[in-house]
Amino acid sequence: MLPKLRDALERLGVSAKPQAVAGGGVWQAGRGAALDVRSPIDGSRLASFPQATPEQLATVVGQAHEAFLIWRTVPAPQRGQLVRHFGELLREHKVDLAAVVAWEAGKISQEAVGEVQEMIDICDFAVGLSRQLYGKTIATERPQHRMMEQWHPLGAIGVISAFNFPVAVWAWNAMLALVCGDTVVWKPSEKTPLSAIACQSLVDRAVQELDFVPAGASNLVIGGADVGHALAADARLPLISATGSVPMGRAVAQSIAARLGRSLLELGGNNGMIVTPSADLNLAERAIVFAAVGTCGQRCTSLRRLIVHESVADSLVARLTTIYKTLPIGNPLDGGVLVGPLVDARAADAMDKSLAAAKEQGGRVVTGGGRVTEGVPKGGHYVRPAIVEIGSDAAIVKHETFAPILYMLRYRTLDEAISIHNDVPQGLSSAIFTGDVREAELFCSATGSDCGIANVNIGTSGAEIGGAFGGEKETGGGRESGSDSWQNYMRRTTNTINYSDQLPLAQGIRFETPS
Numbered sequence: 234m235l236p237k238l239r240d241a242l243e244r245l246g247v248s249a250k251p252q253a254v255a256g257g258g259v260w261q262a263g264r265g266a267a268l269d270v271r272s273p274i275d276g277s278r279l280a281s282f283p284q285a286t287p288e289q290l291a292t293v294v295g296q297a298h299e300a301f302l303i304w305r306t307v308p309a310p311q312r313g314q315l316v317r318h319f320g321e322l323l324r325e326h327k328v329d330l331a332a333v334v335a336w337e338a339g340k341i342s343q344e345a346v347g348e349v350q351e352m353i354d355i356c357d358f359a360v361g362l363s364r365q366l367y368g369k370t371i372a373t374e375r376p377q378h379r380m381m382e383q384w385h386p387l388g389a390i391g392v393i394s395a396f397n398f399p400v401a402v403w404a405w406n407a408m409l410a411l412v413c414g415d416t417v418v419w420k421p422s423e424k425t426p427l428s429a430i431a432c433q434s435l436v437d438r439a440v441q442e443l444d445f446v447p448a449g450a451s452n453l454v455i456g457g458a459d460v461g462h463a464l465a466a467d468a469r470l471p472l473i474s475a476t477g478s479v480p481m482g483r484a485v486a487q488s489i490a491a492r493l494g495r496s497l498l499e500l501g502g503n504n505g506m507i508v509t510p511s512a513d514l515n516l517a518e519r520a521i522v523f524a525a526v527g528t529c530g531q532r533c534t535s536l537r538r539l540i541v542h543e544s545v546a547d548s549l550v551a552r553l554t555t556i557y558k559t560l561p562i563g564n565p566l567d568g569g570v571l572v573g574p575l576v577d578a579r580a581a582d583a584m585d586k587s588l589a590a591a592k593e594q595g596g597r598v599v600t601g602g603g604r605v606t607e608g609v610p611k612g613g614h615y616v617r618p619a620i621v622e623i624g625s626d627a628a629i630v631k632h633e634t635f636a637p638i639l640y641m642l643r644y645r646t647l648d649e650a651i652s653i654h655n656d657v658p659q660g661l662s663s664a665i666f667t668g669d670v671r672e673a674e675l676f677c678s679a680t681g682s683d684c685g686i687a688n689v690n691i692g693t694s695g696a697e698i699g700g701a702f703g704g705e706k707e708t709g710g711g712r713e714s715g716s717d718s719w720q721n722y723m724r725r726t727t728n729t730i731n732y733s734d735q736l737p738l739a740q741g742i743r744f745e746t747p748s
């Protein structure tokens with residue numbers, strides 16, 4: 234392991250020999266196949282250790298359930314203290330955790346630090362929430378009755394997270410779940426286990442330092458697809474929150490549905506942006522570049538489809554081409570670099586294939602595509618972000634490729650633009666750049682964007698934690714993070730209380746028993 238990474242991990246409390254299972258507050262070596270952790274930056278091996286087995290997962294789920302029986306009795310504001318403490322530890326270790334994320338996910342340091350900031354933000358949000366798990370009082374139709382809702386802890390919950398946001402997305406789920414009185418079993422991506430181990434080590438520290446938190450409030454199991462399937466199928470986990478590809482989500486959703494469990498899915502993006510004639514192109518170009526090439530196009534919120542009015546298309550493409558030609562591509566740890574590597578060879582191949590398909594389907598590569606080999610670390614998969622001008626009916630445009638390809642489509646009327654925009658299977662994030670309030674409002678209306686996120690004059694990526702995050706159609710329908718997403722992690726009871734000496738029945742039914 235690289236000395237700098239080793240030092241960062243050590244400060245985060247991670248032992249030199251990482252272990253795959255943290256259950257019930259105890260670390261254990263996995264008993265499954267060996268996992269080689271490689272950095273996308275240069276392909277170097279960061280660690281190698283055995284993964285967990287489904288049997289080990291089953292034990293951890295049992296421990297998480299036992300811990301839940303205790304945790305649910307701790308008052309919610311006190312549960313918030315655990316999250317507050319974890320948030321403090323994150324602030325203290327922000328730079329180190331970001332370094333681990335940068336090494337393992339290959340994202341530039343700025344974005345890695347931003348990801349840890351996103352964790353800190355959700356901690357703050359969850360602490361506030363721990364005093365605001367409100368239920369409603371509802372008017373009842375019966376005299377001297379009261380009807381109300383209560384929100385109760387749900388259980389031990391499963392979290393499956395992806396490589397591209399290896400720590401923040403877990404935190405969105407885990408911090409809300411913990412204040413809601415749930416315990417958590419986390420299965421991170423096999424590509425980013427060290428980031429997960431570092432988070433678990435910090436959360437363990439927070440748990441140990443507070444005497445009211447049961448060991449097993451937060452658990453980690455590093456394993457492959459077999460562990461993921463076992464997690465989804467385990468009926469002791471009433472909710473599974475999964476982030477990743479559509480095929481993964483489909484498989485997980487079927488297992489959960491078969492046991493009538495609850496799923497919260499955040500899957501593919503394929504996000505679009507409409508640029509209208511009145512758009513501020515200076516703002517638009519900055520938003521487009523960050524959204525399309527940030528994280529090397531590997532966010533679920535990355536911009537993949539640019540739908541531009543024909544009157545501004547040529548000038549916008551020319552401006553973007555100039556910027557794309559000078560994008561600093563290289564080692565994501567170096568200051569000034571904006572585009573790091575793709576996660577692995579498969580991702581680079583997928584980009585090549587999509588570009589080839591786009592050309593076959595009538596597309597023209599305006600700029601980019603191809604590998605970068607000069608001035609980048611050997612052993613990583615560095616690519617030149619591409620812009621492809623293509624017809625909106627090309628099949629490839631409906632397909633999400635997790636790489637920096639931006640399809641440019643032209644439109645004439647806003648209705649046409651919205652219809653092109655919505656004509657894809659995915660529905661996560663969307664944006665319009667316009668100076669016209671009518672266009673902006675139409676885009677955000679019921680007949681506008683069909684996505685979970687619809688922005689005006691900002692890009693598709695980089696959402697704040699305060700809003701509900703997620704989308705429709707193949708994106709899976711789940712909402713994580715802010716707003717009322719916490720309700721996913723709780724069970725609602727409706728209570729009707731009679732304080733009269735009569736027993737009036739609802740709907741006015743008379744049901745007199747013979748006396």
Ligand code: UN1
Pocket residue numbers: 351397398402476531532533534693694695696697
């Ligand atoms: C993801 O890519 O799965 O909105 C999450 C964003 C980030 C989160 C992305 N806050 O781009």
